[in-house]
Amino acid sequence: MSVVVSTQPVSLPPVDGSVAEFATAFREWLADNAAVLEPHRHPLPGTMAEVFAHEQRLRRLLWDAGWTRSGWPPECGGLGGDPLLRGVVLEELAAAGYSIPESCGLAEIIGPTILHFAPARHGELAAMLRGDELWCQGFSEPEAGSDLASLRTRATRDGDRWILNGQKIWTSRGHIARRILLLARTGTPESRHRGLSMFLVDLQTPGITVRPIPCADGREALSEVFFSDAAIPADALVGEVDGGWAVAMYLLQFERGNFAWQRQAWLRSRLVAALNEPDADADAAAEAVGEAYLNLLALRATSLDTLRRLVAGEQLGPAISVVKVLLSTTDKAVLDAARALMWPRLEIGDEPGTGVWRQEWWFSRMASVLGGTVEVQRDIIANRVLALPKE
Amino acid sequence: MPEMSENELALLRESTRSLLDSADPVAVPGALAEQGWLDLLSEEPEPACSVLFEEQGRACAATPALDLVVLDAAGPVSMRTTAVVWPDFRRSLEPSSRLADDVLTVVGVVLAGWQRADEYLVPVAGPGAESADSVLVRVPADAVTAIPFAGLDASAGMALVRTTVSREAVTPTELRWSSVLPRAQRCVGHELVGLAAAVHTIAQEHVAQRRQFGKPLSSLQTVRHRLADIEVALAAARGALAAAWTTDDRRVTWAAKSLAWRAAAAAARDGQQLCGAMGFTREHQLHRFVRRAQLVDCLLGPGAWLVGTLGRDLVETREVPLVPALA
Ligand SMILES: Cc1cc2nc3c(=O)[nH]c(=O)nc-3n(C[C@H](O)[C@H](O)[C@H](O)COP(=O)(O)OP(=O)(O)OC[C@H]3O[C@@H](n4cnc5c(N)ncnc54)[C@H](O)[C@@H]3O)c2cc1C
Numbered sequence: 057m058s059v060v061v062s063t064q065p066v067s068l069p070p071v072d073g074s075v076a077e078f079a080t081a082f083r084e085w086l087a088d089n090a091a092v093l094e095p096h097r098h099p100l101p102g103t104m105a106e107v108f109a110h111e112q113r114l115r116r117l118l119w120d121a122g123w124t125r126s127g128w129p130p131e132c133g134g135l136g137g138d139p140l141l142r143g144v145v146l147e148e149l150a151a152a153g154y155s156i157p158e159s160c161g162l163a164e165i166i167g168p169t170i171l172h173f174a175p176a177r178h179g180e181l182a183a184m185l186r187g188d189e190l191w192c193q194g195f196s197e198p199e200a201g202s203d204l205a206s207l208r209t210r211a212t213r214d215g216d217r218w219i220l221n222g223q224k225i226w227t228s229r230g231h232i233a234r235r236i237l238l239l240a241r242t243g244t245p246e247s248r249h250r251g252l253s254m255f256l257v258d259l260q261t262p263g264i265t266v267r268p269i270p271c272a273d274g275r276e277a278l279s280e281v282f283f284s285d286a287a288i289p290a291d292a293l294v295g296e297v298d299g300g301w302a303v304a305m306y307l308l309q310f311e312r313g314n315f316a317w318q319r320q321a322w323l324r325s326r327l328v329a330a331l332n333e334p335d336a337d338a339d340a341a342a343e344a345v346g347e348a349y350l351n352l353l354a355l356r357a358t359s360l361d362t363l364r365r366l367v368a369g370e371q372l373g374p375a376i377s378v379v380k381v382l383l384s385t386t387d388k389a390v391l392d393a394a395r396a397l398m399w400p401r402l403e404i405g406d407e408p409g410t411g412v413w414r415q416e417w418w419f420s421r422m423a424s425v426l427g428g429t430v431e432v433q434r435d436i437i438a439n440r441v442l443a444l445p446k447e
Numbered sequence: 448m449p450e451m452s453e454n455e456l457a458l459l460r461e462s463t464r465s466l467l468d469s470a471d472p473v474a475v476p477g478a479l480a481e482q483g484w485l486d487l488l489s490e491e492p493e494p495a496c497s498v499l500f501e502e503q504g505r506a507c508a509a510t511p512a513l514d515l516v517v518l519d520a521a522g523p524v525s526m527r528t529t530a531v532v533w534p535d536f537r538r539s540l541e542p543s544s545r546l547a548d549d550v551l552t553v554v555g556v557v558l559a560g561w562q563r564a565d566e567y568l569v570p571v572a573g574p575g576a577e578s579a580d581s582v583l584v585r586v587p588a589d590a591v592t593a594i595p596f597a598g599l600d601a602s603a604g605m606a607l608v609r610t611t612v613s614r615e616a617v618t619p620t621e622l623r624w625s626s627v628l629p630r631a632q633r634c635v636g637h638e639l640v641g642l643a644a645a646v647h648t649i650a651q652e653h654v655a656q657r658r659q660f661g662k663p664l665s666s667l668q669t670v671r672h673r674l675a676d677i678e679v680a681l682a683a684a685r686g687a688l689a690a691a692w693t694t695d696d697r698r699v700t701w702a703a704k705s706l707a708w709r710a711a712a713a714a715a716r717d718g719q720q721l722c723g724a725m726g727f728t729r730e731h732q733l734h735r736f737v738r739r740a741q742l743v744d745c746l747l748g749p750g751a752w753l754v755g756t757l758g759r760d761l762v763e764t765r766e767v768p769l770v771p772a773l774a
Contacts, residue, residue: 076774140773147773324767331765338762346702346758349767350687350709353702357686360771378682381675397762437678438671445655446666 068122071137078137079144082123086152092117099155101411104268104276105232108190111157115187118145124160124185132171133182139367146318150325156318159190159229164314166191166237168366169307170256173295177256180235192233194224194257194281195304201226202432204239205249205301209283211240216290218255220263220283228426230279231268233259237307239300252300255292262286273418274411309372311427312380316359319383323390324352326416330394341396348393351386358382374440377433384430387423391416451494459487459498467506473560473604475510476518488519492630493692500634504641504743507735509603511558513634513746517568517583517627530557530564532591532608533631536745538752542570542581542624549614553586556746557593559604564588567608570624581624590616600738629691629700632747636688636700636707639750640681642740643707643714647677649733650718653725664721673717680710690771698760699770701753708750711740 070081086093096114100107118124127141128134142164150156163185170181183189200207209222220240230236236257243251259266263286268276295303327348330336358379362372394413395402401410402417424430438444451459462482470478479485479499488495496516503510514531532555534543543554553569565588573580593606651674654664664670687703715737719726726733744750761767 074774079774143773147769151769324769327761328765328767331762331767336762338759342758342762343755344758345761346705346754346756349698349757349761350702350706350754352767353687353690353699353770354683354706357690357771358682360773361686363773375682378679381679382683431672434672434675435668437675441678442651442671442674444651444665444671444674445663447662 068135069126069141071122071126071135071141075138075140075144078126078141079148082145082148083152085121085123086148086154089117093154096154098409099412099416101408101415104229108159108229108232111155111159112187114154115157115159118149119186128167128185129171131175131178132167132185134185140363143314143317143363147321150321153325153329156322157187159187161315161318162191162193162228164318165307165311166193168310168314169237169303170294172306173254173303174256176291177294180256184235189234190229190232191235191237192227192230192259192279193307194227194230194236194238196226197223198225202429204304205252207239207241207252208245209238209240211238211242211253211255213242213290214287217287218290218292220255220257220286220288222283224281224283225278226269226426227266227279227281228277230259230281231266231276233266235259236281237294239304242300243298247298249301251298252304253297254294254300254303255288256294257286257288257292261288271418273415275415277419308428309366309376312376312383313359313362313366313372315427316355316379316383317363320352320355320359320386323386324356327352327390327393330390330397330413333394333398335401336397337399338397340399341393344389344393344396348386348389351382351389355379355382355386374436377428377436378441380428380433381430381437384424384433387420391420451491456494456498459494460502463498463502464506467502467508467510472508472510473563475508476512476515476560479512479515485515485519488516492516493689496630496634497637497688497692500637501641501644504638504643504739505645507642507645507739509559509739511560513558513631514568516630516634517622528563528565529568529585530561530566530588532557532567532569533746534570535607536749538749540628540748540756542572544569544571546571546584546614546617551584551586551612551614551617553591553608553610553612555608557606557608561593561604561606567591568620568622570627573624583620583622583624583627585618585620586612586616598742600735600742602735603739603742605742628747629695629697632700632704633688633691635743635746636684636691636704638743639704639707639711639740640684640688642736642743643677643681643684643710646711646714646718646733646736646740647674647681649736650674650677650714650721653722657723670721673721677710677714677717680706680713684710693772694768694770696768696770698757699768701748701757704748705750705753705757708740708744711744712750715740 070077100110122135123145125135126137127139146156170177184191197207211218211220236259238255238257239252241251242253263284265282267280269278271277362379517531535555545552567586568583569586570583590612591610593608595606654670657664684706687706691700691703725731
């Protein structure tokens, strides 16, 4: 993709100063480049591929000006600086009324995992962070949802290659992705979480086919990925052989932590947008709006705390599940408030703007399923935070 | 402002706990003052208040410590002889006392230990509709009649006040209601969190030792999930209260107080359910916490009402606070 627009030339962002200075500089840059950024003010309707192409433009603008390189180390194309700066960029972008690219979600989830476990893959990581490539996460299978450790997709060692056979499902944006972070079985069928390994796999490898799944929100948000004797190089391995569970658990901290921070920034800006809808029914929606704010505040406060701890390199442990539960309820509360404010447009409106709200409303319903269901999170809290006896 | 270390916080928590365990509740403010707590309050209000009020909730102690957070700001007023007449329980954040035609109508509630007061500090509604004009005034105790009430929670030791006082008996102060209210609301929030945490602990202990169907109740998923949800509600309330201390935006405090009430209400509802019939007896301690939470919620805007108030404000301003700040 060639980017024909460009922003005002500036020196690179002040990644070595304070977080506040960085935020101010970014805010100024956003204001100076408002005209170039204008097309990114609202989420676009369209297919996943169209949305991603549009997002790529914004991601490239941010990358070239150095903003999304801030807080990432030089090995993956970053400028260095406090990883918290990444949270600042997404927050300020949303607060200024721009869309946070959906594809940034995965950058914050897979990025830290590759940084930590796969030094040899940092070059490829740069392509993903820049927005040139979309990656996806292949954990769930038809027979392995909440019980992830029962998964069966197999990776068999064959000289200097691994041979993949099996199937993944519910892979977000799999059909437009270039690479998949794949959790596969390398141990015996009964080995549960001890016999799993993680791989970063090129989806253009012969023997891999991807089928998009049409979803209730009208898009093809998810996909199925089939592996039939697909041969990948030995260095596709991320982490240790049979050490995939540790990689997956490391990743899930970011899926439940960094992603929650990003999501609350986005949900807050969506609530502001809903409050500013032209025919917002203020009186009728006050309770729902208050409810949404209660949730947003709780999510923001708890996810900021986890973000700070993740950045400080702490292992978060099971308490992160508390944030994941709050994320699920907040997503629903904010979109319920939006529905109340514009009622009954969500139900009967056919103009394009309403279509996007409907899409987001559907996504909010799924928030309690993706990334581990709320029931699974409650189990984790009961088992490992409260340590309630079972016998 | 230097932040307290984890260690210092733990020590503060411990000393507060032992004070609440040993002292007569109405003597707690005096004892706190002797321990230098007022210095801590002016230097580091958040840990001072969050620890004290959460522990007060956990202990279900009916102290007049809430008065202390006002008295500190009131300057040279003795905390043992002055009590605050808080607005009575209504769906409003305005003072319930009014000054008109040279007569002050004092309407409100006073906390446990009010009998010892020789002077009252009374928030008075300003002439305008906006609370920004409301101030606090001093009134001698013998000019005011307080009528104790039992209600749902007689052990709280509160009383209702409804008296008229002539203007000559009223001494103005520099204190503004708008600067007292948010801090006091957050303290009530911390107390609700402490009450919720206490009920949560009681319920966890009960289901772990009570056996049915040959196994502990705590082995059943529906039981485990209810307790997990209370943990989530507690984390939400604590996070929101901490955020409220970092801002002047009063809406954040409203939300935090509502979330604290949510946690207390969820703990009361599910905690009692999980304790079965036992949870409804006077022989079990649970009822004390449930009563206190319901009563304390009535102070300074009930949690459920604040949700709508907050919503109306957001709808009017079309903005949403960015608190707590990242940078
Ligand atoms: C929008 C979206 C995007 C997703 N993206 C990805 C992705 O990119 N990559 C990927 O690998 N996966 C992805 N997933 C899959 C997601 O991780 C799974 O859907 C999730 O883990 C649940 O698995 P399942 O759908 O098979 O449900 P099931 O495990 O079959 O569960 C169905 C219901 O039963 C409940 N349940 C299950 N076990 C228990 C239990 N022990 N106790 C109580 N209740 C239980 C669940 O909570 C749920 O309510 C995505 C899902 C969604 C909705």
